[in-house]
Amino acid sequence: MTNNHLADTLFSLIERGETRAAAELFGKDHPADIAATLAAAARKNPRAAWAALELLPLPRQAESFGYLDHIAQTRIAAAAPRAKLARLVTEMNADERADLFNEMSGELAEALLPALAQAEREDIRRLAAYEDGTAGAIMTSDYATLPQHLTAAEAIEKLRREAPDKETIYRAYVTDAGRRLIGAVRLQDLILAPARALVGDIMDRNTHAISVHDDQEHAARQIARYDVIALPVVDDQGRIVGIVTHDDAMDVMQEEATEDFHRTGTVSPLAANVRDAGIFLLYRARIVWLVVLVFGNIFSGAGIAAFEDTIAAYVALVFFLPLLIDSGGNAGSQSATLMVRALATGDVRIGDWGQMLGRELLVAALLGLSMAAAVSLIGVVRGGPEIALVVASAMVIIVIVGSLIGMTLPFVLTRFNLDPATASAPLVTSIADAAGVLIYFAIATAFLPLPG
Secondary structure (H helix, E strand, O other): OOHHHHHHHHHHHHHOOOHHHHHHHHOOOOHHHHHHHHHHHHHHOHHHHHHHHOOOOHHHHHHHHHOOOHHHHHHHHHHOOHHHHHHHHHHOOHHHHHHHHHHOOHHHHHHHHHHOOHHHHHHHHHHHOOOOOEHHHHOEOOOOEEEOOOEHHHHHHHHHHHHHHOOOOOEEEEEOOOOEEEEEEEHHHHHHOOOOOEHHHHOEOOOOOEEOOOEHHHHHHHHHHHOOOEEEEEOOOOEEEEEEEHHHHHHHHHHHHHHHHHHHOOOOOOOOOOOOOOHHHHHHHHHHHHHHHHHHHHHHHHHHHHOHHHHHHOOHHHHHHHHHHHHHHHHHHHHHHHHHHHHHHOOOOHHHHHHHHHHHHHHHHHHHHHHHHHHHHHHHHHHOHHHHHHHHHHHHHHHHHHHHHHHHHHHHHHHOOOOHHHOOHHHHHHHHHHHHHHHHHHHHHHHOOOOO
């Protein structure tokens, strides 16, 4: 049964008062699957979605609600009674709670805050105060700490008491009296250590930490690099203020990958998913770059107009024009894709430009020669040896130039602190097209004699 069909069935059962059957219908599913059903319900009837969510025990409500995207969360939250919503929000993880408040309308957030306990209100305000896109904005304050003077047995007992309120206890962070981070210890090491062994003797002092001001993508990369379940986040004084967990890092990487895909297609970032986005939002996300590229393509037309005499004398040249400029654009798009990804993953840095340029030049030359050999045969058939020579020569140079444009543009954008993903296929293709037209007809004009 699809999520939409399941949501419709839920509506019917709730309307008929068959709450037990409704709860059994989806209550045993994984919270992520429950969230998918609730999201489908929220698009049609947020009040019914809230009624379905209320069929679950409170801890399961909070867990399932946390799997919803922000649009579905705010729709359901707006339909919920304030007192009941406050209980749900209190049960949520600290980072998910702060994210929800950031997405809520100001009116709804202000109405809900007084219904929360003071500790939750302060935690929300503190986490929501960090700049969007930083490690501080995605961290959670539900982490476990231990003093180094505890024994292993005492530390395990402390973690046992705190476990229900923590995001994870598999790794606890060791702090001094001023909450400065001095190490970390795994639960596994505590269990295997002698009962009287001190935490300070068991802990790993080489703990990788990130700053609250670090970019969220950097935080996600560090988690992937060190293969840890979470990373501690510290303030400017080295005091631990939160952790970024592995699941949050995955969400960040998905978000960044989506943004890069959009930029690669010259689409501005969307505030909603494609299914929920309105007509004007989709229009606004696409129109700017399309207009820019229209004016960019004027240069291609101007290049053609500048060589009207050559084209009039050798009409066969027009046959190869789309083939040549598309080849340059395709080669440039390939180069740009490789460089954008390499820069994004850190495999290549801006200082590697010279080395990458030399290698790209050799690779592009080989590609151009291979493509020229193929197209020259068509040139002989369509226009004779002279045309074939022009086309083959132009192919080599156009592919080289297109590849170098595609490789260089991401470096240039990175140098000016812009997103290299903006060096997208349409942008690279437009630049390579204009260059290809000029190269092609310049070579033709130089090699082919024009009538008196």
